[in-house]
Amino acid sequence: MIFNTKNARPVALTAGLLAATALAGTASAQDYEVAYLSASSANTWLSRSLEEMEKVAAANGVAITEFDGQFDAAAQTAQLQDVIASGRYDGLIIAALNGPGAVPDIEMAIEEGIEVVVLNQVLGSDLTTSAPQVDGVAASVMVAPYHSGTRLGGITVSACEGIDPCEVVYLYGIKGTPLDTAIRNGFDEATADSPNITVVAEGEGKYLGPDGGIAATQDILQVNASFDVVVGPDQAIQGTEIVLEDEGMLGDVKLIGFGGSAPAFEGIRSGAWYGTVMGAPADEGRLAMEAMVDALKTGNDQGGIDPLAAMPDDGKVTADNVDQFSAQWDG
Known part of the structure; x- marks a missing residue:
């Protein structure tokens, strides 16, 4: 991912943690709740991914709540733990700010029955592969660095x-x-x-x-x-x-x-x-939400997805x- 910080989405602070931004109107029938843990809501790359996620979600009865990490790994860790503890979410999509550090919490989420899709950033320590590095992750959508x-x-x-x-x-x-x-x-x-x-x-x-x-x-x-x-x-x-x-x-x-x-x-x-x-932030967002919908509705895991692999040259x-x-x- 190529980071930028234009067009910031305002996010309020609550109890010392960055509050989630609820995305209203993302589903005609909210059959599923998905938490999206963004590295930064102000990032233009991830904003483009979110646009495509919203489209797929709206067509499949999925409501998204976005959590803005603001490029702060500690804040994202707290958000991830809150998401798991809430018992509210059927799935979570994460653009991880600390790939190795997030692994224990992701393992906990999976144990709690939450479907997990990794977006754009490696979740783990191996930067040579797009494949999931945590057992039970439904999909990992990214170009390995x-x-x-x-x-x-x-x-x-x-x-x-x-x-x-x-x-x-x-x-x-x-x-x-x-x-x-x-x-x-x-x-x-x-x-x-x-x-x-x-x-x-x-x-x-x-x-x-x-x-x-x-x-x-x-x-x-x-x-x-x-x-x-x-x-x-x-x-x-x-x-x-x-x-x-x-x-x-x-x-x-x-x-x-x-x-x-x-x-x-x-x-x-x-x-x-x-x-x-x-660079394919739109494709990444679409593929990530499609994988999430598939996991929620059928239990299928799609594994590693490199959005450039099917492109010309x-x-x-x-x-x-x-x-x-x-x-x-x-x-």
């Missing part, structure tokens, strides 16, 4: 074809986090058999808009006057594009993002960007296939 990295590396190999050496600038989102470490490991694995590719500089672009990419690219240009490719989160690459255009270098450097945002698609179509790894978007995709979020 490691495989985001292999896809990013695959586009880089294509961009570097015929360039030797191909000098690459790598922009982390937040360097040192398990998420970004797993993405980088996948990138390194995918590029390992391409000796022409060398990462000549690294930076940290964040996930909060172009400013991080602007600062990181400006710093890198102080040491590396030229390079062939820049890869990083879509938001950071937007900043890199601004800097390179100001420096008259935009046509000489291939830009590769991950996130599949509307600006990335615009950049690919205009020729300013080489490619991006598709494994979700790797370039000018050659961009017309086969549609952006699912604004970035």
Whole structure:
């Protein structure tokens, strides 16, 4: 997931905990109650997922109550424990802020007969798989961070074809986090058999808009006057594009993002960007609620679901296939 913090949904505080936001009118007949534990209601990616969840829920007699974690793992843990203790909910969908730490409470929820679907973030410690890591989880809908990295590396190999050496600038989102470490490991694995590719500089672009990419690219240009490719989160690459255009270098450097945002698609179509790894928050939300409905009504478990696996070219978007995709979020 690519984090952003625009368009905040107001959420009240009650007794020191973040209160749930009840979503009125989400079901014509409320046959089931589902708690949605969001990492952040202000996050534009997860907001897009919620829109699709609401549509599926409304068509299947499911009422949703959203709990806003506000990127606070401790608050989300308290919310999760409250949901279980309430005895109110038939199911819960969670975008976990602390994947390993949430496991004991999720195990408790399953013991209490609550159906559980994991959304977007790994619930557990293995960042290389979309498969559930807790017995009894009905479905886990996400792109494993490691495989985001292999896809990013695959586009880089294509961009570097015929360039030797191909000098690459790598922009982390937040360097040192398990998420970004797993993405980088996948990138390194995918590029390992391409000796022409060398990462000549690294930076940290964040996930909060172009400013991080602007600062990181400006710093890198102080040491590396030229390079062939820049890869990083879509938001950071937007900043890199601004800097390179100001420096008259935009046509000489291939830009590769991950996130599949509307600006990335615009950049690919205009020729300013080489490619991006598709992001599918709408598909994630739809698939998660469909899996929840299936679990509630039939008891079926769908296991791990990678929403990019069925897309053209494994979700790797370039000018050659961009017309086969549609952006699912604004970035």
